[in-house]
Amino acid sequence: MKITILSGRSGSGKTTALQALEDHGYYCVDNLPLGLLPTLVTQLEAEEHPLNRVAVGIDARNLPRQLLAFTTTLDELRASQVDTEIIFLEAEPASLLKRFSATRRRHPLSGDNRTLADAIEYEAQLLADIRMRADLVIDTSSLDVHSLRNMIRQRVARRDVSLSLLIQSFGYKNGLPYDSDLVFDVRALPNPHWHNDLRPFTGRDEKVAEFLRGHPESGALLDDIFNYLTRWLPVYAANDRSYVTVAIGCTGGRHRSVYITEQLAQRLRDDGIPLHVRHRELDG
Template sequence: MSHVTDSASSAALPQRVPPQRVLLVTGLLGAGKTTALRTLEDLGWEAIDNFPLRLLDRLLEPEPGQSEADGDATPLAIGFDTRTRGFDPQAVIAKVKALAARPDLSVTTLFLDCGGAELERRYNETRRRHPMSEDKPAAGGIAAERDLLAPLRRWADVVISTTDFTTNDLQQAIRQQFASISPSRTTLTISSFGFARGTPPLADLVFDMRFLNNPHWDDALRPMTGKDAPVGDYIRRDPAFAEAYERILGLLLLLLPRFETQGKAYVNIAFGCTGGRHRSVFMAEQIGQGLRDAGFSPTLLHRNLSARTASLLEGAQAVQV
């Protein structure tokens, strides 16, 4: 009886709302803050650069009448540096400590560092003047800025040095550090199509299924599609099917995580046969299920499955295959 009572009581409790993730991005000018924020934006974060720090409390306050449960779950990345209005390292630290104490916020600070010689090279290459150097060489402004930012660097949760980084290296580092808490993954689409109507223009990977035995030439199977069990049984009996399926699935399981690590937002995989009704449809369905079993969430599209002329096109062209 007590177990039932406890369950009923716990069911009545409100669901705990995950805290709003906030990432504060700062560091030396020229160390890559803009690149970091753009990469976070590609990962699904809402990014704001050079936001006035005195308004940070107001930005993170819920709107009037809005409960915590109604809050926006999109992670927020806020960039600031020595040029930001009201910049004061000690004041920033005090403000962030106060925000981190709030139960509805999860606050992290990222500091981007870079060696002085490399920063000088970057300023000389772009012909930009360091904001703190005035009429002096860039080295003086960089040294002054480093001294000013020292408390923030010591206090930051994450420090990334970009001295030896290319732009792509920094993008990779940001993805590796923060992709796991981003709201979305690569959007994966698997499609089938008929070569008789052309290759999909946006396909990243195209697999030609015309090496498999063609169900079109079986009178009983011709009206069916690759979604029908008799067609699937027919294709599975092809000696090449099992090995082809395993090799294609293995290749995709190798490539897809790397595409995601590289920040590729969309991956389109297309399977083609002559008319787009039998072999390509069946293989797309099988690979889609294999990827679901591996933890992916593909969307399946069959471009020519409902085309009235697909069967005629297949009959006309399969003679050449």
């Protein structure tokens, strides 16, 4: 039996993610008091027909004292040979403020003496230990419900390889993705944005690809990133890493980073490495 602990900030999409796991055969329990997690595991293991996959939602609705004991509880479970993984959903504070304002829902930690912004910050502090121990962090700031469901399905529910790899492009002007494990900056390459005939296109289009291929530094940078990943991804996998997210960034996230991401993904696939691709500024 494998226990997937699903946590994250209120408004980041935890309910959607838990429902996606349930749709793919997980036995799901939401808002479980952390102190009852060992008891739940014991009871489920004692079933005549043990469940293969269990997802447990643990978030800031828990008592603060129990959240502070998360590291101890997790270590005890793993010491008892319980197979566990932690999925943490993150989002920028501005996105969370916008979501709560749009839905008019009350944040579970807000109240007469705590504003919504203060509640979001306090929650981040309460969940810091869980986030630090997370096997996979997903930044949902720019994800809609359908995109989040799809990501949970691809990277968690249907994961059939030891290491789930995501290569994503992004624009530095919109901030660094919260879920990045490795970040490569490709802003040193010539920028198609400054060419009027190329500006409307993206790194997926042949016109932009042809422009960047015409500059030797594009190939050299691509080679270096590819060589780094093929050298070190097996080391991550050998050290029981289940998820790695690689972010490729340029200024706007539409041309250079998209081109390098597409070329890198193709080369890794040709080398037999399964992966997922996302373009944050294009896919939304």
